[in-house]
Amino acid sequence: MKRFRNILVSLDTRHEDQSILKLAAKVAHDDQAKLTLVDVVPPMSWMTRLLVPDHEHIEQLMKDEKQQQLDSMAGSLRDAGLKVETKVLSGKTSTEIIREVLRKRHDLVMRVSKGSDSRRKGTFGTTGWRLLRECPCTVQLVTSAHSKPTHMLACVDTATDHVDDAKLNEEILDLARTIANRDSTRLSIIHAWTIDGERLLDGRMPRGEYEQMKRSREEHVEKLFNQFLQPHGFSSNDARVSMLKGDAINVIPNFTQTENVDLVVMGTIGRSGAAGLLIGNTAEQILDSIECSVAAVKPADFVSPIKTGDYVAASQEPTSS
Template sequence: MIKYQHILVVMDPAADTHPALHRAVSVAALQEQAAITLFMPIYDFSYEMTSMLSSTERDEMRAGVLQGREEWLKEILLPYQNSSINFTIKVVWHSRPFEAIILQVQEGQHDLVIKSSHKHNVIQTFIFTPTDWHLLRKCPCPVLLVKERDWPMGGNVLAAVNCAADDHDQVALNNKVIAESKEVARLLTAELHLINAYPITPVNMALELPDFDPNAYNAAVKRHHEKAMLVYAERFNLDHSVLHLEEGLAEEVIPHCATLIDASLVILGTVGRTGLSAALLGNTAEQVIDKLSCDILVLRPDA
């Protein structure tokens, strides 16, 4: 049974609404003895560059800014003052928000980070911030990126897996995603659906191999993925009616399926690529998030 009992909520000082906090309260209400930490990393470069002030005066100015933000967060918590949830406030001075968040996760032993996913004001679509990208790649605990849609009791939860992969790490990640998704669905009295994308037939194979039959190849690939998916369904006691096998790229298939079943939450795993491979390939989670209108919970491998 999963436990999200030490929740870290990343607060945005520029936001008028705080869906991440509301979602954290909803998650905490499903747990026992849950604690929520409101966390805000802030930094103003102008305080560091002011030559007219001594180092002591700059320290005092920073302390004043931190205290002001702490008071602001206390006001935000006023509606929850009668809640049984244990709230903590922490504001830190740090120039790299994602590093501050990860340090807090490690120091506070948090088991879930909740952060709002920003909405673009011009074209009204959701966008990644650099902090989001770094968190998905490097945060040691699950990350829940929140939009402004509610989680209805009795709704649908969609878990995305790569069923045909047979390497140990991917199988372990698939098992983790399905197991945690099933528990989340149980807590929400929601129905769990499983989505798996299988690749389209490579065009170059049909061009380079005269005897190549793309229809037969496509059917064989589909059967392979279908067989693997049924193994997971049997392992986790999932009905065949909640299995979705679609041809195409995962970043296209997952949002399409989420819309089709009106999912309130999508859960998937990420390998957390870094360096050149991340720049060239990206991660499915990073490519999916902007195309979803619902929340997304991203899990990392246990290792």
């Protein structure tokens, strides 16, 4: 079972709805993890700095206000027995969150999927996208409508023989099963598969040969899929398991819609298929097509392009108890 030990919760204290905090508190309670509640003060524009003589004082007031709100939120969690730190960071939200993850070795970041001020179309905002791409630990982005999932989808790709993909598949299923057990959530497992060069081959090969090739490919994919599933107590014949032919870019969004999935668990870096969704246009189209929460798992060798930076300049010292 996947256990988190050091969770960062990205909050926007300007808003009253903090349902993400309730979810994070449950995870921390069940895993006996430490919580760090974080809000970020964005940098003032150069025009503001030029025109407002006391802009540094105003910025400090904003930090103090956010710190007070975070401490208020933390109080009830501490009363419930949780270990909680609070911290206000300054700078670009995604960058400062990632820097904090690197500094403090957080193993999970939780955040709403899209900020109220976001102008980006789709389910995920700009900060969410950057965390998915660049944050070195697991990222869970939660939509307001799906703060507590009822049907979760684990996306795996067992059609390759790469060791990194195999490890990532294990991480994906482990996390999905942990969430399913914790929240009494229905779990489905999906593997989308295709035939390399199918569009070129179909219609150019004798129909009998093409159908035989298709059957052979399907049998091979199913064999590899079952080799992965069986140690975990599943098989391709289970009602909870789907091996669907088609591009992941179409199969996964369609499945989430028709089956009312409200949380997708998947990998973010891989070589192909569902274990590598966040590569180029495939990722953009899949995540722009789904309307539910996502938990994105990172491989052990993932290296963030963001550097730690100056700790003192980036944040205030944490308060804890």
